[in-house]
Amino acid sequence: xxxxxxxxxxxxxxxxxxxxxxxxxxxxxxxxxxxxxxxxxxxxxxxxxxxxxxxxxxxxxxxxxxxxxxxxxxxxxxxxxxxxxxxxxxxxxxxxxxxxxxxxxxxxxxxxxxxxxxxxxxxxxxxxxxxxxxxxxxxxxxxxxxxxxxxxxxxxxxxxxxxxxxxxxxxxxxxxxxxxxxxxxxxxxxxxxxxxxxxxxxxxxxxxxxxxxxxxx
Numbered sequence: 001x002x003x004x005x006x007x008x009x010x011x012x013x014x015x016x017x018x019x020x021x022x023x024x025x026x027x028x029x030x031x032x033x034x035x036x037x038x039x040x041x042x043x044x045x046x047x048x049x050x051x052x053x054x055x056x057x058x059x060x061x062x063x064x065x066x067x068x069x070x071x072x073x074x075x076x077x078x079x080x081x082x083x084x085x086x087x088x089x090x091x092x093x094x095x096x097x098x099x100x101x102x103x104x105x106x107x108x109x110x111x112x113x114x115x116x117x118x119x120x121x122x123x124x125x126x127x128x129x130x131x132x133x134x135x136x137x138x139x140x141x142x143x144x145x146x147x148x149x150x151x152x153x154x155x156x157x158x159x160x161x162x163x164x165x166x167x168x169x170x171x172x173x174x175x176x177x178x179x180x181x182x183x184x185x186x187x188x189x190x191x192x193x194x195x196x197x198x199x200x201x202x203x204x205x206x207x208x209x210x211x212x213x214x215x216x217x
Contacts, residue, residue, distance in 0.1 A: 017107050020191035020199035022214050029187035029203035029210060030074050033110060036189070037072075040103050052100040053079065055090040063090065069101075070127060076183040077112060078119060080127060082144035084176045091116050097182050107192035114184040124178030129170040136171040137161045188215070 040048035
């Protein structure tokens with residue numbers, strides 16, 4: 001180990017700000033998520049809608065990356081991407097995913113697992129055309145996840161598209177771009193507590209509705 005390396009094993013912090021009880025949470029995990037998400041927004045956290053998306057290949061090889069939540073309701077949690085990217089290919093081949101929100105300033109995490117489906121083309125188009133024009137051009141220009149020779153390739157493509165669509169307020173939806181919805185089958189809310197005795201409340205979807213139980217930390 002290099003002499004200047006920090007002693008990672010000694011890094012620790014006590015979580016003392018809040019508690020979470022199975023008798024206090026809302027009966028529906030989407031409503032509970034909405035409550036926590038509003039508190040994250042009110043706390044002015046940086047990128048409160050940033051979430052880790054974990055996917056896997058058909059053979060089970062996992063990968064994870066950060067994406068941005070762009071909507072949620074009782075149907076599920078929505079984000080947008082290039083369908084031909086690595087995550088798009090994995091989600092199409094193995095339509096199961098996990099999401100993780102980490103709000104360290106609030107000493108909270110939310111874990112979501114569920115099946116994945118593409119949103120409708122109309123939903124994708126509505127969101128795409130709400131984006132800044134520069135972001136629309138970026139989506140068209142980037143062959144996401146594929147090797148490119150250098151950055152100039154990307155910048156030249158952006159310049160070409162900016163010229164092509166110079167007089168257009170919005171661009172058409174790329175056929176390779178759109179949204180995915182994660183339909184949750186389980187949602188876990190984690191609240192940091194003192195001495196690592198954290199509160200973990202798990203919602204599991206059943207035929208009768210959502211079952212709520214506490215997990216050991």
